[in-house]
Amino acid sequence: MSEFDITRLITERAAENYDLHDQHVNSTLVKVLRTIGFDKVYASAKGSYLYDAEGQDYLDFLSGYGVFNIGRNHPLLAKTIKDVLDLDMSNMVQMDCALLSGLLAEKLVEITPPHLDAVFFCNSGAEAVEGALKFALGATGRNRILSLSGAYHGLTLGALSVTNNGNFQEGFGKLLPGVEQVIYGDLNDLEDKLRQGDVAAFIAEPVQGKGVYFPADDYFPQAQALCRRYGALFIMDEVQTGLGRTGKMWALEHWNLEPDILTVAKALSGGYVPAAAFLTRRDIHQRVFSRLDRCVVHSTTFGRNNLAMACGLATIHVLQHEKLVENAAWAGQIIEQKLLELKANHELIKDVRVKGCMVAIEFGEPRSMKMKLAWKGIHAVDKGLFPQMIVTPMMNKHRVLTHVAGHNLDIVKALPPLVIGETEIHRFISSLDDVLQDCTRLPGPMWDFGRNLVQTAIKQRKGKKLAPA
Template sequence: MDKELIISETIEKYEKYINPAIARLFRFMGLATIEWQAEGDIIRDIDGKEYIDCLGGYGVFSLGHRHPKVIEAVKKQLDYMPLSSKVLFNKPMADLSEILAKITPGDLQYSFIGNSGAEAVEGAIKLARVYTGREKVIATANAFHGKTMGALSATGRDVFSRPFRPLLSGFSHVSFGDFSELEKVVDENTAAVILEPIQGEGGIIVPPQDYFAKVRALCDKLGVVLICDEVQTGLGRTGKMFAVDHYGVVPDIITTAKSLGGGVMPIGAFTARPHLWDKYIESPFLHTSTFGGNPLACTAAIAAIEAIIEEKLAEKADQTGRYFIDELNKIQKQFPAVVKEMRGKGLMIGVELTKEGIGGFLMSELIAQGVLVAYTLNNPNVIRIEPPLNISRDRVNKVVGAFRDAIEKANDMIDDF
């Protein structure tokens, strides 16, 4: 196998058939290689170089890569039926929906299984509108809910939405975490308020502790549906099974995806309280998906949730995250000219830098040291850290050491940024 030929041909195909700008960006970041094999918290490129995965597919790989329980379940299901006929009962989808009802907060009960986080958000918005008969949806600035037209209408960054306007009508945005601002715009014509419990792409922004309780009370008062987008925060990432559990709040609809597939299959879902489901019970084909709820993806999701529970990964994320943030805070105190703040919950951590230009430099330095990270999509000043929830303390220490070296180099050349 001629590795250099494979690399050059792959990059050439990116330039010719995918997007030349992506190829240029990867090269600039020192990523002119091919991902080849992965296991646990390690990715190996075609040359065998190892990288500690601290990006985790933007939250996909909570179990790490190729978790044996999920792989075994998927292989077994392949011998039975990978996709659904859609006309007979589907046991894996029924089993997964039952599990989602059991692990989600409060009385959330009915689920629709789709293929992605954006689809889950689309479905949640549709359900809120059909249930209330209202149009208005309130989201937040710098939120990220996906890039399909409905989800993009809720996503709070103009750089993504402006080229596709007009989007869906009835959407408006307020500052995240500012209840007084939200209170001014929510009224009897509002169908839903959609919020991330912690803003991910917005820069790992944690709201005030009492924010969600106030939002819940406001929605109850005005008959507004509260949608919590847990596509990135859910299933143990923040040290609880769901991030809203930190606030003691039960949403009306919760969305899941990313890590729901166990790092093996794409899958998304929205789960709702029973009274919201009445319109779908009256007309069960109002919202459907050809591939949604397929046995292969549902089997992966069941295995993933079982592994999260059996291995106590939410608890591990909490413990490891506290240690990780403490160690990074020591670096921040040593180099305040480079690092403004460390924040997050569990293993959803943001490193906010003092200057935007530092982010690309740090990414390149960390990649060279075998640590994969990226900045948040809506805030390039923030480097995100989202490793597998079962990452070892030894790996964490290696990542902290790499960060310290990279930040020290940035500090030496701070005036150049």
């Protein structure tokens, strides 16, 4: 039998990424990436950058949707994984209590509000949300869950049920019963629904990921107080915002909140091994694990595996010792200042929203007649095309990776790693400035690209109409 050599396998088949995915994985995603020019083949990555086989750098202001807070391929994480493998430790015995999961639980409790003293480990943000909802239902004995309009909490069934986005929910039939939407920022609506007395929990992102929205400063403190008054648990979903993303270790610190349950994932992995958790009060935890015969009433096979736990410990160490949370706060201030300067010079920018290294640039209908007609023409065909006209040249002309914030939103979003400095900020801002200047040239390359997107969208719609039932 020939020896398995992963290095040789990767080297020999390095250019087959998109063909393999087209054949065996998600062919629709491949089509989208090829259409918008994102079908790059990356050979390596470090810190804030991705590199192709020719050595060209790509500034990563997407960070794997917020995974790479400490940057890509941090040397301490790589060393930590190698060290754990070299120890030949027992792993996932299941009928034991492993050291590394205990140590990471201790560390998470140390860096969260002191009332959160019990931890459950899992594998992804969606799974952390599922667990948080399940614990809320089990601990309260109630059967309703409230979530905010515009929320995104994940795509598994329970998480999808509290994700208020029709595009993600379409086609999957009836979701979980007892889930109700609350109008964003409306305390009266929240109280009206809580007053019925059967709400187990109100779940919210402190900063909504799909558009980088955050409410007035008094909203979350009052929402938390209303939950307390009516006996509902308050869940903060910090899957994307947690571990420094917004310039605080936890975004809840911006409002001095004390949620009953807190979810964490993405950045906890260090970008290597999936890791997630939710933290809660011990009394809530014990209402679920209420008897000896219910000690594993909620469990997951891979949640406490050694590699994930080691990555979590190393990631928190890097965040603290390299002062990356503080750097995120500093970077956010500079980015916001520079974006506001761009807003003053570009009529297409409607709003700028920044919390640390969580950035949204929202676009709106321009004032000048020629630009207004082009804007209306693009939106008449597809409401979500314009931000793609920004994201694509940012990538193909400037090699800066950003993304469209959500379906039918005129918002470009950036999630840079927390390790960025002045060089990366300048490249991002200058690239965006250049792309926006191209937008004023009618006709021009931006609008040519927009026309191509429109034609692709029209063909796709016609294909759907012609497809057999």
